[in-house]
Amino acid sequence: MQLPAARGAQVVALTSASKAAALQEAGASATLPRNTDPADLELRLAATAPKGLDAVADLAGGPWLPALRENGRWDIAGAVAGPVITLDLRRLYLHNLCLIGSSLHTRAHFSALADLARTGA
Structure with missing residues (x-):
């Protein structure tokens, strides 16, 4: 957040x-x-x-598809709510959506974020 x-x-x-x-x-x-x-x-x-969502950071997954607007981005970083979904590929390419799998960060990214958190930035 x-x-x-x-x-x-x-x-x-x-x-x-x-x-x-x-x-x-x-x-x-x-x-x-x-x-x-x-x-x-x-x-x-x-x-x-x-107008829909520009981007979704999805940490739970599950059987839902986010309401992305045109050119939206869906980052998946977890599947505790369910690892299998049904996806109509036409929705993906006709709306120029970007689906990305992510482990959220590298150790260097986490270190930089921790530094920002420590300083209140």
Whole structure:
């Protein structure tokens, strides 16, 4: 939450109710409940980000596809909510979406982030 918020992004977090307040304190503009009906989640997300999302950092995975706008970027860095999804490839190429697998950072990146955190930057 802190990194994109520090760069001026409007951050929307999909999370459990127990973590929502902490994520808002860390910089989330809005939080949406993870354990909800997919159709209800789509409606809530559309109300929160009507033009879609520019980028998604997905640490949980699972059977959902983020509501990315044209040229959006979906970074996957985990699969605890489910490792297998169904993806219509037409959505990927017709909307110029970018799907990226990531282990989040190298040791050098983590060290630089830790230094920024220590200084409050």
